Amino acid sequence: YILLEWVAIESDSSNVLKRPDLHHMMEKAAQKLRLMGGMVELVDIGQQELPDGQTLALPKVVTAQFGSDPNKRTVCIYGHVDVQPAKMDDGWATDPYNLTDINGNLYGRGASDNKAPVLAWIHAVEAYQALHMELPVNVKFIIEGMEETGSNGLEDMIVAQRDIFFSDVDYIIISDCGWLSRRPALTYGTRGNCYFFAEIEGPKQDLHSGVYGGTVIEPMTDLIGILDTLIDPNGKILIPGIREAVAPLSDEEWKMYQDIQFDLENYKNKIGVDQLMYNSKVDLLAHMWRYPTVSIHGIQGAFSDHGTKTVIPAKVVAKFSIRQVPNMDPAVVKKQVNVKNRTFLSLKSPNKLKVTMVIGAKPWLADTQDPVFEAGKAAIKRVFNVDPDLIREGATIPIARTFQDVTGKSIIMMPIGGFDDGLHSQNEKMSRYNYIEGTKYFIAYLHEVSLIKKTSV
């Protein structure tokens, strides 16, 4: 059970104390690929700077290559073997680092995100080897260890390798997401994300609200005033220009959404609400995938503990983000947000406002008619005997856009995770069914993608 061994390694990339485990995990992945006869490299991607100024070695990126026949297609599989934090205290029913089989589900941190999918691709290659069959395509791997904390160092590495490792790659495959229901899916889009810090600074230190309340203009009051001009509670974005920028929903798209298997009641139960923002499937999917939204995540610097502190916080930083969709442009969004002129100046506050866009990740959208997608549909039909749902992700997978922008290759997302795998949550699992059938599906895909006619350069 190699998945059991991999899950047992606490490769938590957010915890610097676990960095040795993470290095060990990368070694382990490299070793596995080496034993299979791959041409393997552990690529040094430098140091990570910690908030306290210290530096820490980043986990090396594992690259591997199986076959280099210039007459064959070359696919590159991206995956990651780092995980989110997990501990029993969070509410796990079983030890998160001891893969546990209960009723056909394999519970463990990283089982679905992303260790089993990476292994499913490895098993797909092994299957050809076991049958003494030649791989129908050249297969490359790029496996990183910092995905859960923002893929630190990876983009530079991709840029550096563009004309080397990626030069002969035709298609890049990502299997780092999940289906929407029990029906297998192909993913052709993700939303981007513009993440903002709005900081308001007033007094030089926190003040007692009894002693000073009424004499100073409180930063929190200003901040609430600003936040109340972003989105109204029924979901309408109040920032001028944002809604107008969004690509209109085509009839074709509407029809695609109609056909997708998605149970609104299930979705409500899962998140525990009586009422969603929209009551129809199409509206809901559209707002999950292809319309922007604004989320206010919280406020740093204000009182956030239990109890009753009587404080006037001196400096408060609101965190909010706007999900990006075609045809929005983060640079334009940054200008549109413009709370300074839209709101803050009219408050006539003496406090200082500073707005920073700390993340500006673009959305990714693929053409579902592209041959890589046709190959995916055929492989799913072959293994599962159904047509896949063509879906998007509401979340951001920046690596997709990076691959697209840097390498110019076609990208496809081929999830095998279930809709209820609990990524980033307690009791994460990968079902045996998805793991085994997913491996078969990847085997079939390597065949299907080899059939794509190689056009002469």
Add this chain to the structure above:
Amino acid sequence: YILLEWVAIESDSSNVLKRPDLHHMMEKAAQKLRLMGGMVELVDIGQQELPDGQTLALPKVVTAQFGSDPNKRTVCIYGHVDVQPAKMDDGWATDPYNLTDINGNLYGRGASDNKAPVLAWIHAVEAYQALHMELPVNVKFIIEGMEETGSNGLEDMIVAQRDIFFSDVDYIIISDCGWLSRRPALTYGTRGNCYFFAEIEGPKQDLHSGVYGGTVIEPMTDLIGILDTLIDPNGKILIPGIREAVAPLSDEEWKMYQDIQFDLENYKNKIGVDQLMYNSKVDLLAHMWRYPTVSIHGIQGAFSDHGTKTVIPAKVVAKFSIRQVPNMDPAVVKKQVNVKNRTFLSLKSPNKLKVTMVIGAKPWLADTQDPVFEAGKAAIKRVFNVDPDLIREGATIPIARTFQDVTGKSIIMMPIGGFDDGLHSQNEKMSRYNYIEGTKYFIAYLHEVSLIKKTSV
């Protein structure tokens, strides 16, 4: 140097690990009063329940009595010998528990709040004893050890002792605040406080804002909408009925405020702002002391750390408070806040709102023409050769109101702390000048208060 010994005891009532030090502090205070010949008791006020369900003995309350001549007035001096937390790392220039004399200032945690004022009263009694003079009034002490965390257990003790310890008390003196400037002051009022929790509960757990953003009605959006209807950034309270309830500012009061020594520029520098809510002294003092205000302290349950978490918080609790002044009534204020009907219902949100008033402390206001105040004015005139400023506190000192409501006695606040003592802050100090002249002032006060004609019952 008894103040040095007292400051050396880390009687931090908020830190359960320091509870032995706190018990030791109470013993030490009792011992001092006993050595002076007082009739001293250590009154057991029971147990404190900790958040984890465990219980911990509360520090005993020290009571003492010097003299019981029924022909004399009896004053009762209230003080506390517990302190706020302090450590070098907070930015202290000297060890907070090693009283350090620098340029005539005595630096140390609890120096001004409230150990030196308690000792000044003790020294005042000792002065009469040293001069072999009979005390002109009977003097009682009530010294507690939980003031900094809300005087846990004290109110019950006062109620229980109403017809015992307090039966022969004429006046209650509190010296637990500070002057407004270098001019000595008497304090005749404090604001009360209504502290609210507004909780909005949506999904059953936090959600990823990329995956779910756009499909659920986010509790944070609702909460911001509610908070934006409490107060506008220029200080106008938006809750209907609050402003109307406030006792109007009389011409006499306006004139009193005019005469108070208060430097706006100093005040601005101290808190580090370029602009205050009001530009005139009278407006500022009035809004510090005798008008209500709303402060939004923060939000519990939302993202409040550094960094960029992409979360839709499932349950968020806003903390805000409204300072109470005559003629407001906490029970009425609770109804007036009423964000449910005023705001929340119009949002048509499926999320659940729960508003709780967790503190409802009333303001305290004394008559400055009362003989206890006349005695105070005379004592200040005698020692400092000036007329005192008659001031209020913007903050809440619930014990004043409790004494008033339970015992029905006249209360006076006689601060000796300086306006820049840094209570609850780094580098707290008491100046030698205030400590020594303050002791003289208390000696004089015991004389002046003895002159108040005892009306026959």
